[in-house]
Amino acid sequence: MADSENMPGAMKTFRKERDERLMRQSSLRRIISRPELGAFAGVLLVFVFFGITAGNTGMFAADGILNWTTVSAQLTIIAVGAALLMVGGEFDLSVGSMIGFAGMMISIPMVYFGWSAAASTLFAFVGALTVGFLNGWIVMRTRLPSFIVTLATLYILRGFTIALSILFTNRTIVSGVKEVAEGSVVPWLFSGVIGTGLFGWFADMGTIGRLANGEPVVRGIPMVIVWALGLAAVAHVVLTRMRFGNWIFAAGGDANAARNVGVPVAMVKISLFMFTAFCATVYAAAQVFEFGSAASDRGLLKEFEAIIAAVIGGCLLTGGYGSIVGACFGALIFGVVQMGILFTGVPNDWFRVFLGTMLLIAVLFNNVIRRRVTGER
Amino acid sequence: MADSENMPGAMKTFRKERDERLMRQSSLRRIISRPELGAFAGVLLVFVFFGITAGNTGMFAADGILNWTTVSAQLTIIAVGAALLMVGGEFDLSVGSMIGFAGMMISIPMVYFGWSAAASTLFAFVGALTVGFLNGWIVMRTRLPSFIVTLATLYILRGFTIALSILFTNRTIVSGVKEVAEGSVVPWLFSGVIGTGLFGWFADMGTIGRLANGEPVVRGIPMVIVWALGLAAVAHVVLTRMRFGNWIFAAGGDANAARNVGVPVAMVKISLFMFTAFCATVYAAAQVFEFGSAASDRGLLKEFEAIIAAVIGGCLLTGGYGSIVGACFGALIFGVVQMGILFTGVPNDWFRVFLGTMLLIAVLFNNVIRRRVTGER
Amino acid sequence: MPADNRPLIEVHNLVKHFGPVVALAGVSLTVRAGEVHCLLGDNGAGKSTLIKTLSGVYQPTTGDFAVDGEAVTFSSPRQALDSGVATVYQDLAMIPLLSITRNFFMGREPVRKFGPLAFMDQKFADRVARDEMKKIGIDIRDPQQAVGTLSGGERQCVAIARAVYFGAKVLILDEPTSALGVAQTSMVLKYVRQVRQRGLGVIFITHNVRHAYAVGDSFTVLNRGRTMGTFRRSEIQLDELQTMMAGDKELQELSDELGGTV
Amino acid sequence: MPADNRPLIEVHNLVKHFGPVVALAGVSLTVRAGEVHCLLGDNGAGKSTLIKTLSGVYQPTTGDFAVDGEAVTFSSPRQALDSGVATVYQDLAMIPLLSITRNFFMGREPVRKFGPLAFMDQKFADRVARDEMKKIGIDIRDPQQAVGTLSGGERQCVAIARAVYFGAKVLILDEPTSALGVAQTSMVLKYVRQVRQRGLGVIFITHNVRHAYAVGDSFTVLNRGRTMGTFRRSEIQLDELQTMMAGDKELQELSDELGGTV
Amino acid sequence: EGERFVFVSHAPDSDSWWNTVKNGLKNAEKDLGVKVEYRNPSTGDIAEMARIVEQAAASNPTGIITTVADYGVLEAAVKGAVAKGIPVITVNSGTAEESKKLGALMHIGQPEYDAGKGAGERAKAAGVARFLCVNEYITNNASVQRCQGYADGLGVPLGDHMLDSGTDPIEAYNKVKAYLTAHPDTDGILTLGPTSADPTIKLLRDTGSSGNYKSFITFDLDSGISTAIKDGIIESAIDQQPYLQGYLPVVLLTEYARYGVIPANNVNTGPGFITKANIGLVERLAGEYR
């Protein structure tokens, strides 16, 4: 890992006066050397960019904002899981497949076995946590890299998703969830909106527009945003304030050292795999109940977007360092760039070129800022 | 990195007699603790498995063998590049996109600008090496993880592939390469066969069958296999026998330490990124000349298959350890499993489930064998 | 030395293999309360392996040991810590990217419970970390500083302070002074004495015979995985110990030639 | 001491900052041919930073230095090696997963050229590695063994043997004996003397004043990034040096109390 | 002049068939002096497509053209756009009823399932008993629908007749080969587009075994496919005239925006079968406008 020669910082010994070997005080430095700083600078950069290029396209109107916040919030849900796991020193490449698989676990029992929405959602969560547990357990037992274990899970889960949906429906989409779930509170929990009253009032005040049918353009805050904020808050508190958070850092920083001082590394890492699976299931549930269907291509490649968000947010790929707030900024950057490009009207053929370039610029900028202010070489 | 407490091995000091602290001699152990051993065991396992389940389906007839060797050879070409880069401590996620991009660089000039096959192939190689250089240069300059830099390249190259092909040709499949390349030696170089005489003789002898049209079922050894073996041999010699190989190990094992003793780490790593790009271009050329067309979706997700093959073959994801022979075994396992499943007649909906499970079993088996024989805990 | 000098750790014929490597070939040892037991020996003699077995990192191949009279088999370092055996490992077991406080309390965080939720008591932890470091002679500027930014010696002091704070019965120190300056070394040795006075047992590993002789009550010399002998301080002189450690005659001569400074 | 004692390394007022941290605040130093120059000082005094600047790992913030009379600015460790300055780093700069031979020759592989192709001369390399290790007193079983499987002391010996083999003019050793046993330490000290006799300049960093006094011709004490003074062996006694290193009076007393063993 | 339309498809980036639709859009842009933005979810994930439709609505275009890849998923997004007063035309997949329920002005195209079924019926007439459907994009629902339709047209269960070939041509080639070796009684082939058709054609050419198959039908066209039709390897290619699916809705929406006129009925652009008989016409423009 890092050795003292390559780290910023200073020390003093045996003296209590102001240390003459430190050129200036470090309280400012401490704030700006937080892992999320660079990501925050990236967020600013992105907003400035789109403020200029897409300012008058509806991107910053109420429904435009709703659009990119929803996309970012969705990504945040899985980015939080990925970030926590990454701080804990592991990867999960099966997140995307898990989203597809969890969707099937929710909708097949509901549509084909007549289970209630609550029962099948619970079933999906239990199933996903089991898969997460297995991922973690195999990684810890065999000491194989999580990259390779979860890659196998990626194939297996996606395979099950395809095979089961074709088995039950002869198609790769299982629909009809909305009709079955009618009247249950579960769909609202994952895909409803809150604050309709408030937004109605906004519309009355003219702050936001109204549709032809009289409804405000934005009916309320989608639950997916609430989930994203909730999960992020919980993960942030756990990571920074709780004993378990210290164990996550320790397990990711140096699993051997952590084990030697009595941290239950296996338990910590397995829990993190389970948490990642939990986040993927929340993502899946939000999609299933919003769209009323599960499909075998749901979540394709989402694992990368989650990892990108975490890395933009300052998590180290090698583990032991990172922040949830940063990962949320990372998700915001990714979501805003993704949807923002559409608002600017760039030809679709060039979409990916722009996405890649913007990402690179955001990460580079992030890095430059961090180096500048912390005085690293 | 690893510390002495967690490594197998023994030492002796100041004495010349047989060391009483070593229970048995280590020459056997040295052979069997090579990184490729586990992969070799995996290969055996896979062949036994398919020997039993698909022994009489034509999988081991001449054309069946050609079938899975071609797929494995193709994968070997990029796995060799990925393995060398991984030993050097870096990743390249842009391999897949590079395949698509290089294919376009070969075929667009030929079909639309009237370049000769040789000129446009040369152009593609130069272009690919430039992109590889840029990847490496950015990674070394910014010290960002290669994971994130090449992920951006992944998006950018795929984007260019789509955008440029539409810009120049109005389509995303550029065909007609065969007609233009007629008479040049280049297509043969990448997609011809060698040893037709030999195989004709085999057919005469009845060792291999003949097709309805009178040709032997296998006309010769495809050049893609020759390329795979050639690249693997070169990479193996470089890695194990040449000064540059020592630098690769050093740069991947501990870049700082290597720099401190005078290894030109940046040069080494940039060269490796360029080699990876070279391999991807060979892959692309083989496909373009074999099928006479380039398409913008070529190579999708191939980067992962290359990494999987390298990891199954015993390369460490953290760098500094691995072998080319192992990576070739890894590619063979992946190729055989992929094709073998079809011969066994498992319903194809379950394809990915089986692929994932077989991979996991191969890696686990690999691991168990390695531990067993080296006495690691 | 306090009157109560019951045996705190009794090791009997401990054997440890790593695959084909025999690291310990039968080692016996007794550490008593209020006693500093020095473990000496060449590079690769098996000192670290022995103490890692005692602190639950490795499980012995055969043989067993007792802590405070009770036979124990530790399957994890946590269990060893719980029975009051605290260790400073040769590689320190620190996470460079984490703060001093977090490293100090790693695995044994002080918590405030809100129902089932265990929040870290950060203020308390910071205070304790700062105080304990001050006791060992290091006035840290900020307990939130990352351990990776400390010099090697300072890092070693964090590990020592941590072990002392959590060591209830036995404190094991594996070459704690190897990277320390003269001043810091003095502090650590003084510290070891204090700990002994509190009635704990101490196992102290070092290559510096003078350091060992300065604080040790008894000495065990390991060689190639076997005990070469255990001596009480009264039974052996500094130069005898030195001779045992230096091994061959030729080397002994060399050492003399260099003025007995080694 | 050979008659030719021209200055090999001259450092003048070297300053090195890391961001806000001032690691070196103006250090001057002269190392002559055929002389062992000991660098002493507290933890964090800046010793490692100084020698890393001399060996091209860091670039100085201000100030410069001359090797063999010529002013140089090394922009990479390779250039330092090429001008004959070889270094044993405190963290050894070894790749654990690689063999002893490959580590020994890392960056300076012996090659046999076939046209433009540089193949490693593995046999030659193995032989040299084995021979050089034997000279330092370690009889390695197999030069192909991974360095990660050696004990800490053995690893240090590999680093030392490597530096000696490639050190043409100046050899820099950063705490080479910190993890070594008594026997190995003797060998290293003897070695340092041999190297001096061959007319090389040696910079030797240690916390052990006795070791320093045993081999040193002159001594520079660093404190908090500044030179506290340079002394020739004839100008200073062992206990004076000791006092300078131990710093505060209080600590000096403590050291006395422990029987002057530190 | 200067109206802006957004065209949203469900196709992943890798689907080359949509290129013809895009060329239709481009020509419409040129002919009418309007701007058309083509959008698609990069992985073909329809949930992502719904977000793109929402985004399109938020950017206040003159009109939106969208496929109805899955009614349930797109319902809220499309209805939202309609509620905002943006005219919508549905194209390609989806049925006329679904289009109407969404509040779209009209539907242009034809559902995947029916096209597959038409192919299946043709194969049945040719006497096919056991078939292979080479699916290069198995996670995509439209692809599976085509195979399913074919199976239903033939009157056999889909079972293990669908091959997950992937998009890599060498792999597809060898997978088809392996499948056909392991199932020698196969006598009908369906490929879902050039990605799977080209390697299959090459395989049949290389092994000279095209005579073993009573019917080889493919979706869509490119130059390789048209040559194969001429050579008699492929019996027919299903053409739903994608160019029209791109060109027509833009024209109609422009006219609607400018003059408020719109046809009262839906437009069926397919299915048409291209065979040896009518290939001459199509060949030159395959993959570009056909």
Ligand SMILES: Nc1ncnc2c1ncn2[C@@H]1O[C@H](COP(=O)(O)OP(=O)(O)OP(=O)(O)O)[C@@H](O)[C@H]1O
């Ligand atoms: N995990 C392991 N696998 C194999 N061999 C090991 C392992 N750990 C230690 N050894 C070997 O066991 C022997 C004893 O090692 P140990 O680290 O206990 O020595 P030590 O006495 O602490 O030496 P030093 O004074 O250099 O620290 C050495 O030969 C070492 O190579």
Ligand SMILES: Nc1ncnc2c1ncn2[C@@H]1O[C@H](COP(=O)(O)OP(=O)(O)OP(=O)(O)O)[C@@H](O)[C@H]1O
């Ligand atoms: N890369 C760096 N970034 C910031 N500060 C550094 C860096 N390297 C060293 N320092 C600081 O510079 C000072 C001198 O460190 P150095 O490693 O040179 O000390 P040393 O004399 O070698 O100490 P020791 O005897 O413990 O090895 C220390 O305060 C250290 O924290």
Ligand SMILES: [Mg+2]
């Ligand atoms: Mg040890």
Ligand SMILES: [Mg+2]
């Ligand atoms: Mg130092």
